[in-house]
Amino acid sequence: MIAEAGHFALVLALFVGIVQSTVPMVGAHRDNTIWMAMAKPAAMSQFALIIFSFGALTYSHVVSDFSVVNVYQNSHSLKPMLYKVSGVWGNHEGSLLLWVLILTGFGSAVAMFGGNLPPSLKARVLGVQAMVSVGFYLFMLLTSNPFERMFPAALDGQDMNPLLQDPGLAFHPPFLYLGYVGFSMAFSFAIAALIEGRVDAAWARWVRPWTLAAWSFLTIGIALGSWWAYYELGWGGWWFWDPVENASFMPWLAGTALLHSAIVVEKRDTMKSWTIFLAILAFSMSLLGTFLVRSGVLTSVHAFATDPERGVFILLLLMIVIGGSLALFALRAPALKSTGMFKPISREGGLLLNNLVMSTGCAVVLLGTLYPLFLDAVGGGKVSIGPPFFNAVFIPLMLPMLFAMGYGPMLSWKRGDLAGASKRLIVAFIATGIAAAATVAIADGGPFFGIIGMAIAVWMGVSVLVEMAERIRLFKAPGKAFARLMHQPRATWGMTLAHLGMAMAIAGMAGAGGWKAESIQVMKPGETVTVSGYDFTFEGAKSGRGPNYTIIQGDFQVTRDGEPVAMLHAEKRNYPVRQMPTTEAAIHTLMTGDLYAVIGDSEGNEGGFVTRIYFNPLVVWMWIGSLFMVVGGTISVSDRRYRIGAPTARQSKSGKSAEAASA
């Protein structure tokens, strides 16, 4: 009964969505306020209906209602509660329901808090939003109904894929989707602006926080996914340039570009049509990302069971959304007038370079991801494009931009002074030189891109700090530097933290990519293997039981120069319901790198096991860096300017800061 009610709510939401995507649009066209006002209650009721629907599916999972196909296929009565709940979105149908839940949630947020938007813009934004959700409702109701029943009901479920029964992965899809769907807001605003024929600073002040929030969520989502692959798959790697990973990385690249170009629209009233284009691109990549993973067209190490029959519908939806919005863009974008002018060497120029490199990077990833599909479709044979391709193309493409990132914030708007900026960055240049030399000395040489990567990470980190030091006049007037630091706008804080985070992440990637050490062998109890100066002693394996699995646990004692460092417990689990083993790598994190051990099958009859031992240098900095980026994005979103929707008057701002200072 609950499942049927959830299904019914979904159907109702479809019809509310159809009304919301037409009436307010027509109203905005005819300047009819009553028709436009329709959008708000419609958006709220869509959200309420989907909350109900999502709740119904969650309920069915929680009480293990095995007469619902979705629950039967993805759950099991013995599964821990956390995974019963995360199992709701751990499958195709449920994940789509989560998608529309977030979509309608964001839509109702615009309806609620969009009071300061021009009524016609608001009506159109919500109208476009509803069109997107109608597409998704149709897709769900026609091809992937999460509430389908089966008769007779099963006694117990087929259990969820054990690899997915993991806290890191339980929260990976929601964050990823919050990111994807967040870009739908930028998209709706972009399409609405194209219909209106007007883009101004107020528009950008609305788009920026949505983009920032989406970007931050997507960053969390990607980092969680990468972290999961790192410790759960037991391959010692964290990024495989796998199509599924690329699918989430492309919207991130486009979103990063959008984030930066929206600044130019807000501050300088230029680059408007380009920003609109990026908004369309970011959302198109999000849609592509959602569907690539679910459509079964990609061969991927991460591909879970998929259904190619949905492919046609997906392709149609993608064509309508992407084709339609690009056609509208071609038609209306020339009407958008920019007023700001700038020289190539200026902050605008720097942001533009960021945009172009990000978009080119996105295009390269797209090419590498879709090329095998394309070649296969024209009968050119089956190929796979993996890390060697992306490393050879993507990394050299990004390096110049990462270098330019040091300069960007140092240049002034309109007309920058390159020579002056270089002089101010002299400390960063020196630090970079030292870092490169130190890397070569400590690591005793090493791969070219590893050394370049370390150097560029130091360059970015130091230049960000130099920029902040100048901003607060740390060396010119150190007395009040701290007070000035505290009074920096949150957007500035956000930028500094995010750029620092990027520098840390690059250091982690360069370290782990360049100097990873690995050793595979058969170890008998008491035997020792040395990897990167750490001695791993195998102390034998024992068996045990978990809630819905059995365990073989191998213990390793790690020492360095005789001093104990850590005990590692690597596990191999077996989930009887699915007859499926999983590998649980043992990881001990140090600031200098991760000790990583995996246990395989037993070998011989003296208690020997195949073991795989890694030392992954600096990996932890990747996660710390991602955290900095997310915190930076979040602080930026909370900037006061976005909440009041108009530039703060000079006096009121200083008044506010005086207040804050006295408090």
Add this chain to the structure above:
Amino acid sequence: MKRKHKRLSFVGLALLLIAAAAALVLNAYEESIVFFHSPTDIIEKKVSSDRRLRLGGLVEEDSVQKKADAVVVFNVTDLSNSVSVRYRGILPDLFREGQGVVAEGIFKDGVFQADEVLAKHDETYMPPEVADALKKSGKWDAMGEEMKRQGHTPKDSK
């Protein structure tokens, strides 16, 4: 600077980047794109030993042998031909006899030297390349029977 100049420098920079990307792509293309082969392809075509390949098919029943020093040898078959594969390391969790598998490495002296073995995350899932290889060798239907005999039901048949 006039608007026209601004646009020109924008387009110039964009073209420069695209050219750089294209050069990098073409440069990487030869070395880093890995072609997929079925066991029949490997046996019938002459494959050079200095190119990386992907080999896909089913792990032949009763062919998996563990050797010393963590080496595993097994046969990959498309039910017409089979190729011997040598791999050193820990096999993926879902590696099993009779299941689909993809190995990456080089074919040398009659043995496929794999440095990477992929089996899928889900036990009911068949890699599309493997399915294709089986269809080409005309054994897809036999495979379907075999899968059913082992108790697998394709997910979408409700």
